[in-house]
Amino acid sequence: MSFNLINEDILQQIKVIAGTDAVFTDQNDLENYSHDETEDLHFYPQVVVKPQTPEQVSELLKLANQNQIPVTPRGAGTGLSGGALPVNGGLLLAMEKFNHILEIDEDNLQATVEPGVITEVFMDAAAEKGLLYPVDPASKGSCFIGGNVSHGSGGPRVVKYGTIREYILNLQVVLPTGEIIWTGANTLKFASGYNLTQLMIGSEGTLGIITKIVVKLVPKPTQDMLLLASFQTDEDACSAVSAIFRAGVIPSALEFMERKGVEWVMEHDAISFDLKPEVSSFLLIEVDGNNQDVLFSDCEKINEVLEQHHCTEVLFAGSSAQKEELWRLRRTMAVSVKSNSVYKEEDTVVPRAALPQLMKGIKAIGAKYGFESVCYGHAGDGNLHVNIIKANMSDDDWNNNLKNGIREIFELTISLGGTLSGEHGIGLVQKGYMPLKFSEIHLNLMRGIKKVFDPNGILNPGKIF
Amino acid sequence: MSFNLINEDILQQIKVIAGTDAVFTDQNDLENYSHDETEDLHFYPQVVVKPQTPEQVSELLKLANQNQIPVTPRGAGTGLSGGALPVNGGLLLAMEKFNHILEIDEDNLQATVEPGVITEVFMDAAAEKGLLYPVDPASKGSCFIGGNVSHGSGGPRVVKYGTIREYILNLQVVLPTGEIIWTGANTLKFASGYNLTQLMIGSEGTLGIITKIVVKLVPKPTQDMLLLASFQTDEDACSAVSAIFRAGVIPSALEFMERKGVEWVMEHDAISFDLKPEVSSFLLIEVDGNNQDVLFSDCEKINEVLEQHHCTEVLFAGSSAQKEELWRLRRTMAVSVKSNSVYKEEDTVVPRAALPQLMKGIKAIGAKYGFESVCYGHAGDGNLHVNIIKANMSDDDWNNNLKNGIREIFELTISLGGTLSGEHGIGLVQKGYMPLKFSEIHLNLMRGIKKVFDPNGILNPGKIF
CATH class of the missing domain: 3.30.70.2190 (Alpha-Beta Plaits)
Structure with missing residues (x-):
């Protein structure tokens, strides 16, 4: 996939669409949007834009699509798989102005929110009405609900309440070609053709830009x-x-x-x-x-x-x-692990009864490859976050040999009936391991779906596959 | 889409793949597989085959794909939208021999079943181990779990336990081109690329043939x-x-x-x-x-x-x-309604607080077009089954004018935030109404996905769109 740079003419058009105040090209600004919470990785966008309306997003995507400019959507930048890293430069679409809770519908136990709402802010607003939105990743105080949807996020309460998949009823999405659709209906059931709502969830910003989210709520336990x-x-x-x-x-x-x-x-x-x-x-x-x-x-x-x-x-x-x-x-x-050492985090998930085998295997692989790990996570879901610590490892071991150890961890995970990621997504840093889990046939189905939505491949390129 | 007939040579190959005993061409047999529970519709397949293994299904699909033969998968034939009707003739793939519960894994609260297992048989087997599989459509005593998955089925307990989407963890699927894949992992969470498990659910047999199903169970309330x-x-x-x-x-x-x-x-x-x-x-x-x-x-x-x-x-x-x-x-x-009169059933669904408006509107539309209706259903989900009764309507009114009334019902449903079907699917009989809910852009996304999975369009043609 080859892309074009944003030239002066395109930059002017971006400013016309989003307003000059919403467009950033300063080195400082670009620096802020060059990383998320994934390891110590940095990739610089060429331009950062902060649209406010679905129509602006639509115009921006049309422009990028016509000019073969890569577009990387970004929520709060709390991701752990590098999904928000603009690896091809281009336009970074920062969704932070989409930060409104549009409605909490107490009659239907539903809410409509914009994707840039902070998860905990929304949880608190629901709680004020005696309602529970139970999807609370560890980063709930800073992450955006739009990023949660894009990653298929979980958190500690999945074990009882289910993942975010069970709480998203309908999405307003701007397609890479600029059209705006609603993926489903504001209903608890939907058997009306292919479920594009579910397809969007966990698609990591590669199929469309989410601009509104209809969420299911439940009565809050007392x-x-x-x-x-x-x-x-x-x-x-x-x-x-x-x-x-x-x-x-x-x-x-x-x-x-x-x-x-x-x-x-x-x-x-x-x-x-x-x-x-x-x-x-x-x-x-x-x-x-x-x-x-x-x-x-x-x-x-x-x-x-x-x-x-x-x-x-x-x-x-x-x-x-x-x-x-x-x-x-x-x-x-x-955060504590991160503050102590350079690290890599793997988001293993297995059927929960396989957890003892997984833990034992991870420690054995660590001993073999000479790395230390700190493990924690959502054991009720069989979801173990494995933090591999650089500590005293040599740079060569860290940069070159470690990946074989990680590969063995994933091979073990898969052999136990599990998969590469339970809730962090594939993004940039896990995509090399996808062939361990998925055949070429399977990956081609995913690539085919991507092409249906995004024929020119402009949206979040370099992620998942 | 043009298809070929099954000639003598292809018939022989089908017999070699599935065994002569598993292939049926008698008029009586064809009659049995010419209808489901949808109105009084009949379409005859050319050949009925009852495979027993995923490998047989794979060989049959390869053969059909090479020869442009339409293939209609069928569970128990209890569908209400005509999804199992072989509208283009061809090969009917009857899944009734896939009737084994392969494992109930009490440690992980999971089970692996074949698609031809009767829903209630599986529920009872789970209950014997103190476990609940809560997805129980009204036809649970005869319908197959594979059909339930294909239709995104619901039933009365969705209101607390969620639809079948929340209970299906992983699917073994034979693609129309013959490859066999597992769509996901046997885990409660999955954030590893596009979720093909969720895409298969509710796809009404148009994307692949389900041959194994991994199901989540919960402790059974006492x-x-x-x-x-x-x-x-x-x-x-x-x-x-x-x-x-x-x-x-x-x-x-x-x-x-x-x-x-x-x-x-x-x-x-x-x-x-x-x-x-x-x-x-x-x-x-x-x-x-x-x-x-x-x-x-x-x-x-x-x-x-x-x-x-x-x-x-x-x-x-x-x-x-x-x-x-x-x-x-x-x-x-x-069943009672059906035994009383020719009828058509619409599976409307709206946000639950809109139910009073929906009921009132349906009766008003009935008065306008001169039809009687019997309404019942899963009110907790906002899901109302509308049975329109022929009773004393003239054939002309029934065959020609009624569709305008049904169109108005769907227009009302959609205007209330709802959709065409909550749990019965689109199949044959609702597909004409799809443009009421979905734009051409949206439908083209669905058609594009179909083409990725089924480039020759052999699988359950004439359904959904």
């Missing part, structure tokens, strides 16, 4: 309880996960954390926590609902399972502040 | 309660629906039934029921869970809402037998 369980081995912790479900309880969160992750959070964030020397790993377990007796009974069942799996201690969060602190321990783990 | 509420007006009943959710209760079923539907069931199925003269419509409301106190409290909240909406009587099902009887009332409604 109560929750939170437990932190300690284990002497990772395998005990991982094997308890599947057993909790077999006991008939569906927690609203079930998170795994390795000791080292907790240590780094304590160091980085000054969270005080009594970390016992014998503890190897933790499960953070939340149940929610409207009835305290039911929640206590759930906690009792969970406790029984934990005991059977050699849990050494269960800490019951007695106050809102304590809950907040335990969640902060989990949520700041990614 | 208790449920069932209420039947009577109303003097349809609008009171419909407006109570949305209010129940606003009261913070998510029922496990919330069904609407018009008086006439109940009358016809009583007549056709000899169900005895004390039908009061003043009653116009009913809501059948189920709650489920593991704690009796919570269910009682839910029922109390529901009762309050029902009173506010002028409910005249609430019948609480006191025994399993009474629950069974009430559910039979609802589930046999389609």
Whole structure:
């Protein structure tokens, strides 16, 4: 795919469409949009534009399509797979002005929002009306809901509430050729031809630009309880996960954390926590609902399972502040790891009963290739984030040999029935591993779909495949 | 699209692939496969084949693809939109030998089944292990799970548990060109390129033949309660629906039934029921869970809402037998209507708060065009099945004028934020209405996707668009 540069004439047209104030070419501005949260990667766009309306997005895409200019859409830049990196330069479409909650429809338990709304801002607005939008990635305080849709995001509550797929009813999308469509209907069911809403979710900005999102909400549970369980081995912790479900309880969160992750959070964030020397790993377990007796009974069942799996201690969060602190321990783990070392993060996912095998295998692969890893994540979903730490690795090992180790991790993941990414997406940094999971036939189906939507390949080129 | 006939040479090759015993060309056999449950439509295939393995399906599709033979896949033939009708003749692929439950994996709460397994057979097998597969269309006793996937099926419990989309993790699919792929992974999350699993769901057999299905299961609730509420007006009943959710209760079923539907069931199925003269419509409301106190409290909240909406009587099902009887009332409604008159069924769906407007509008359109209708369905999802009865209509009105009335129903549905079908699919009989909902641009995206999967257009031609 060859692209053209944005020449002075095209730049002027961009300014006419979006307004001069919304177009940026300064080195400082370009720097801000040259990276997301993926490793230490930087790619510079040629021009940054911040449109405000679907019509402006449409005009911009038409212009780019006619002139074969690459366009990279960007939400809040919190992605972990490099999906928002403008690897071909060109036009960076920053969606931050699409930051309005357009409607919260209490009669239908639906809302219509723009893609640049911060996830937590929307969650809070829904909560004020007694409603729950349960899709809360660790970055909920800064990430945009549009980016969440584009990555098929998850978060801790997927285990009970499902992924973002189950909450997106309809999308307004600007196609790369400039047409504006709604992908579905504002209904809980849709059996009316191919489901383009579901196709857009997780397509990482390669098929169209999302400009409005219709979201399903649910009544907000009035109560929750939170437990932190300690284990002497990772395998005990991982094997308890599947057993909790077999006991008939569906927690609203079930998170795994390795000791080292907790240590780094304590160091980085000054969270005080009594970390016992014998503890190897933790499960953070939340149940929610409207009835305290039911929640206590759930906690009792969970406790029984934990005991059977050699849990050494269960800490019951007695106050809102304590809950907040335990969640902060989990949520700041990614940032803490990042602040300690250059790292690479893999987003492995397997059927949940395969977690002990996955953990054991990852550590063995680490020993073979000489890398350290910190693992944590959404164990209830079988979704383990593997943070590989550069630490004392040589640059040569880091840049050249490590990829063979990562390849082995993915081969293991796939052999256990899993896939390359549960919620972070493929983006730039995982695309080289796609052939491990997908045949050429399968990849060609994806490429064919891409071509139907984006015949000139201008939208987020260099991602996924 | 022009197709070839199956000549003697091709017929012999079909017999070699599937075995002579699995190939049928007798008029009687062709008759059996010439219709589904859609109106009184008949289209004859040239040859019926009943393959047993994905490899046989693959060889059959390669043969058909090379020779430009149309192929119509068929589950149990319970469809209501004509999706299984072989409108171009050719080869009918009857999937009934794919009737094995391959695994119920209690550790992961997953199962792997073949597409020809009867939905209720699978539900019962899961229930024996304390697990719930909640997707139960009215035809659950005879329909196949493969057909359910292909239609994006729903049923009464969608309102709490979601549609089939939320339960299908991975699909083994034979492409029209003969390759066999798995669309996803056996995981609860998947952010690894375009989601072909979700694209296959609801694609009505036009993109590939499903040969294995990996399903998510949940712990089966131990208790449920069932209420039947009577109303003097349809609008009171419909407006109570949305209010129940606003009261913070998510029922496990919330069904609407018009008086006439109940009358016809009583007549056709000899169900005895004390039908009061003043009653116009009913809501059948189920709650489920593991704690009796919570269910009682839910029922109390529901009762309050029902009173506010002028409910005249609430019948609480006191025994399993009474629950069974009430559910039979609802589930046999389609068959009862069908046994009374030639009919057409529309599967309208709107945001649930728009139900009163939809009901009122449908009756007004009926008055304008001179048709009677019986309405019932999954009111909790805003999904109303509209059965239009021929009764005393002239053949000319039925065959020529009625379609304008149906068009108006769909125009109303769409204007209320809804779509053409919630769970029955588009198939043959709704495809003429697709342009009401979708622009040519949108339809071309769907056609483009079809061409990526099926370049020669052999698979289920004449459906959706």
